[in-house]
Amino acid sequence: MLPATAVSLAVLAALLAWPVPALLARARWPRRDPLVALVCWQAIGLAGGLSMIGALLVHGLSPWGHSLPEALRSVLTAHPAADPVRGDHWAALTLAGVLASELLGVLVLSWVRTTRTRRRHRELLELVVEPSAELPDTRLLDHPAPVAFCIPGARPLLVLSSGMVAELDGDQLAAVVAHERAHLREHHHLLLLPFVAWEAALPVLPAAGRAHAAVRELVEMRADDVALGSLSGTAPRRTLARAIVAAAGGGEEVPRGALAVSGGATGARVVRLLEPPSPLPVPVRWAALASAGLLLLVPTGLLVLPAL
Incomplete structure (x- = not known):
């Protein structure tokens, strides 16, 4: 058999x-x-x-x-x-061992590298950010670009730049914070990690890159949906869409390994918010x-x- x-x-x-x-x-x-x-x-x-x-x-x-x-x-x-x-049996066993070692090894290595990078960014940011008086559990970064991101981990960090605070109104800032908190609460970085490793382990496989991009987009859409559930106001979808558009200008300033409101197909997300598909x-x-x-x-x- x-x-x-x-x-x-x-x-x-x-x-x-x-x-x-x-x-x-x-x-x-x-x-x-x-x-x-x-x-x-x-x-x-x-x-x-x-x-x-x-x-x-x-x-x-x-x-x-x-x-x-x-x-x-x-x-x-x-x-x-x-x-x-036969020789093909030994070859299959060897290839199985190599493939298993590579997939597991790249997964562990990706986790270690990402964790180290996030820890380094967190330590640097903690030297320059200040707690927000209006937004609990949020840090403010003196930077002109509109940036909002979170660094997940054992000590998560949610950061808003002064440029973001200056550009958005109170409802839009609340939408951005709700989006980032959704990333942290649902541990979206763990959902992304296997696909980061898959793409690194099998770069010649087109499906690996396609899967990583699709999962990253879905993670952002999921965070949008969770954020909408906690927003008040007459038009929470439009509020969050405007915040995403504003944050798109500062996407290049987001540290590596962070999850940002400007990440993952912002155009598709804005369209989805303004013209919500049927569930x-x-x-x-x-x-x-x-x-x-x-x-x-x-x-x-x-x-x-x-x-x-």
Whole structure:
């Protein structure tokens, strides 16, 4: 059963490496529900990595057993292979180890580098920013450009520049702060990290860059939606849209590793705020979530079920 399992996992890996991400990146429905779309993207990334490594591992271990658990048990207990071990088996095992090490290593390295960069920026900013008297948990930076960003981490930092404060009114400033607090509260930096690592580990794969860009845009749209829920006034959507347009001029001043209200397809976000799309119907929303769950269960099932 292992050869068929390996082929099935390889086909699934190929689908998740290109056509499925391409279709989701071009689809219009994610803008109607960024949260559900983010769940789908996470499922694609996890299932794709599991399928790629699983297909190689299953093929490489096939001489040791009729199921992956059996083969692993035979190898770990030093039982001899039941079938001849060919060069392609060793090549598959080697490639599986290299790919797993690269994906996990790049993920850890990306986390370490990003954390170090954010800590350095935070330490530098804390020397020049001042607490805001009007906006709690917000720091003010003396800078003419309209800049607003947050640096996530164990000690998150939410920063507004003096240029931003001068350009926006009270409602617009509240919208910007609500947007940045949404990033911090929902830990959006953790949703982005796997796709940063995916793009770094597989730069030749077009889907990696496409997925990273799509997730970054969806994270900003999700923060917009969360911010709208906490805003008052007669036209909160227009208020937030004006704040985004104002912040777009200072996007180049945002530190690396920060999350900013000016990040991720500002034009599309402004259009979405001023002309809000209809929400996904509840059945469609649950169908998308179920599909994401099924996407994770399929490779897991292909690896485990043959042993039952």
